[in-house]
Amino acid sequence: MQFTRFKDLSFIDSIKSYKLDYLSKDFMAALTGVVVAIPQCMAYALIAGLNPVYGLYTAIVSAIFGASFGSSKHLITGPTNSSALLVASVMKNYMHLDNAYQMVFLLTFLVGSIKLLFGILKLGKLITYVSHTVIVGFTTGAGCLIALGQLSTLLSIPIKNSAQMATTEKLYYVLTHLRQTNIYALCMGLMTIALIIICKKINKNLPGALIGIIVPIIFIVCFSLDKYGVQLTGNIPTSLPPFKMINFDLNFIQNVFSGALSIAIIGCVEAISSAKSIATLSRQEIDPNQEFIGQGIANIASSFFQGFPGSGSFTRTAINYHSGAVSRLAGVLQGIIMALVLLFFAPYAKYIPTACLAGVMMVTAYNLVNKEEIKKVVNLGKLKSDSIAMWVTCLATILLPNLSYAIYTGIALTIMLYLKETNKVPIKILIPSQGEDSKIVEKETDVVKENVDILIIELEGNLYFGSAENLQAKLNNLVNKSKVFILRMNHVASLDITALNVLRGFTRYVKEKGGSVIICGVRTNIDAILVKSHFDTDIGTDNKFILENETFAFSSKDLERAKAVLNCEATNQAGQSIACDLLASSF
Template sequence: MYLANINRIPSIEGIKNYKIENLHKDFMAALTGVVVAIPQCMAYALIAGLNPVYGLYTAIVSAIFGATFGSSKHLITGPTNSSALLVASVMKNYMGLDNAYQMVFLLTFLVGAFKMLFGILKLGRLISYVSHSVIIGFTTGAGCLIALGQLSTLLSIPIKNSAQMATTEKLYYVLTHLQQTNVYALGMGLITIIVIIACKKINKSLPGALIGIIIPIIFIIIFSLDKLGVQLTGNIPTSLPPFKMVNFDFSFIQNNISGALSIAIIGCVEAISSAKSIATLSRQKIDPNQEFIGQGIANIASSFFQGFPGSGSFTRTALNYHSGAVSRLSGVLQGGIMAVVLLFFAPFAKYIPTACLAGVMMVTAYNLVNKDEIKKVVSLGKLKSDSLAMWVTCFATILLPNLSYAIYTGIVLTIMLHLKDTNKAPIRIFVPLEAEGVKIVEKEVEVVEDNVEILIVELEGNLYFGMADNLEQKLDSLVNKSKVFILRMKHVRNIDVTALNALKVFTRSVKEADGEVIICGLTSNLNSILVSSNFDFGIDSNNKFMSEKETFAFSSKDMERARAVLKCDTDNKSKSCDILASSFQF
């Protein structure tokens, strides 16, 4: 049943319905995307602790397979800052080994397998458990980590075995060795940063990263700055990504299964978020499960062509759409054009200063800190669940030795805080009042201070075991406050045994205090639950009213019953009876 999803290739339908006049639009969008992707993907490879060429390999293969098998027409798959940072975290203890790159490719395969499994098992909806606040916290922390991690490269301060060092250790080393800064390399990096910022202010469509790298290359060639200690990227193979079987090391798999899972989770969130953000503009419907399958296939394919884990890139996806892309062919073309560039223009890449790539990543790191979103979360309250989850995830990302722990910490904390917020029973308490021009109104009260003859208790939502204690406490505080309680349950969607028990305790306590409980607004489903659980055992049948189509029909009936309980037609001439004698309006 689920395997049928694997046989579904969305691109086939796209090819059948493709209009040849869209080819020029897709090609120009792909060409524009390549201009931005080349320096970006090389820089992401450096973040992952890899040679820049592997960023290009990943971009080529991932873009082609992601576009072919994914759900979105515009999503561009490839290296991203989050995936690169997570790869660096998982691989930090392996990068000094001879088979380090083989382990990277195995990690890519594992990540792809997890993503594909998510899609096959239709777990698309579960991605909602990774809250927006956790993602904001993670990306903010990731931005700080990237900036701090690239500081040594920007200053051209060599650090031995830096891949095995924590970011805080590298920062301490840089601060204590500032005298080793190469001013020429720093100058090249600053030129890149300034050019990128200037291009963005002049025209957002300008490829600032590419221009910011080309200008320093001119200085490198004219003034031979490489002889003055400016480190260059070095030779990049002028060949297509080579096919190579993945070396399955079961010891590595056992030790890093958690890391692969965290990369897959964040990758899926990143891809779906990017695809949906553009889908709101393109009006395309996104299938999360199909997108997971597409992302999984892209990573699995990439693992056989020496790629590291990638995901959907928001930056390149947005650029693809705004550059006029019409179909998924633009993603396939982007991978193909990048392969041509690698095949014929790779020799020129050896002149790129690593400090310039670090400059690209400094700007990227700054952009990752979404100040507007942080303000929105904080504005909800500093001690609210969203805010706490965001800040804990952010600092965990920066301080914990493994980024996987930070992600899991954020997810678990979000769920715990959500459960804490939902363990409060949704109760509204009303007191019927007489008002001028209106025969009867309801006044909502937080606390019932004085005794009244009628209290209306309105329950809402799903009443489950988590809020049963809170429900019992709230109801218990009302027992001696009134003679007649009207329990409105029209807006109760479901109720479990534990919450039912809390209601039983309340009705029993009211009866022992010589009071009456009237239940109204019962749906047929809710009534069957009460009957099967014997909840209404001992409750007068006259005290139970089913929900009616008219919005407030049941209110008049339960008020009439309240009049009967208070004996308003005989000897009781209280204020409550006068109110109940009026016609009802709610």
């Protein structure tokens, strides 16, 4: 077994290639990210059942180490909604203990160690065993849990030992004690929600969460609303994250190891998903194994500075990229700037109403429910494997007493789907050439050594999430080898969203390079998926041919279309390509 080499993880290479022109862009991206991260990270700490300051501690240390040792230039590591929710689930039976926080920091160390081990053992490919629909189901269920869990804080209804209660129990308690609602606190929370929504409608770049926190603080100070029962965050230490040695307790390790494993798995999936989503825009290659190591080091370092388990944040990563970040230094600067904010502005945080932080999380919970992705999955078939995996994971997340069980349920279901299918995509590569009697002969080849005008790719079998990575790798090797690609799909039995996204990405990339993709031999069930997912708009209706009864009917049509794409008719005889001559002699 080969291990990941630590010498490949050095921050030195980035420093050597760094240009001074990047600094202003990275700094502004980091500053923008901090504005969004501060209220988010404090709210995530509350979800985890911790003091808000630990959310800031986690964000500072994780951002610096995650950016330094990870693979992505844009990924921002820190508290996330799913990690916070999982921490609350794992720790709910221990938060009443005097050494509860020490246990949280030990949990963080365990999560980091597991992630680091995943990276060293090069287990990055295991991510393909956790389907996109399972993650959609988990985040949907997590969104529901967060919203229901924050309802008591939004209404300011106190619940004793709430950390040990299931979400359904807390919901029942709230519904039966609505008379205890603090109207002032509820108004502050609703004000935060309204301000976030308004800011988003005015300008997506406005820091709605921060504005939604600052404005209520003005009301708190001016009208002394804390005297009317509005609960405030309280004093936050004006200091950098303090170093504290971890207390290793073997009994606690045994009790929470299963939970730590689930947090590590979901954290890895979340980080890789966030990094890859931005990499599709930045054209950066992501190394999952190196990213695992970066996430592991970030969590281990965070555990010694009083942080709880974190992961790659999709929201803050997207903001980092779209704000103009050029290098990983933006992530490091984000951690440093947040440390300075904590050092000099922490005294003002004591006026933040907890109901306002609950309001922030209510909006976050709503955004977690990816309605577009759910709609896509359902449109492909309510009884399809994708849909079943999504809904089972979602219900397990909401109903099971421990979120770890929900994670394992989703993964087990994913593995069963994987075993049912295959993760290798059989591909035949054919190159048209001149045969006897001026007929086109398609010669099969394993490797395309030289660029050609037309390349035929025959796909076979079931194209699904388990084989998507293999499909992407094979298509990426061919993407620069031709001007026109003909994808023959007459032997493709099934197609899911993940594999469809690979084809969509391949098509868009070829079009960006000035080429064209023609799909032919499309079966009726595959065509229904292409139509429902609006893939026709990417490929173009003229470039798609349905499988017909005549065996070679679609073959002649795709070559005729290739002739039109290459503009053979408009090209003079001297300037015609070999492919045009070949096609002209055949029609």
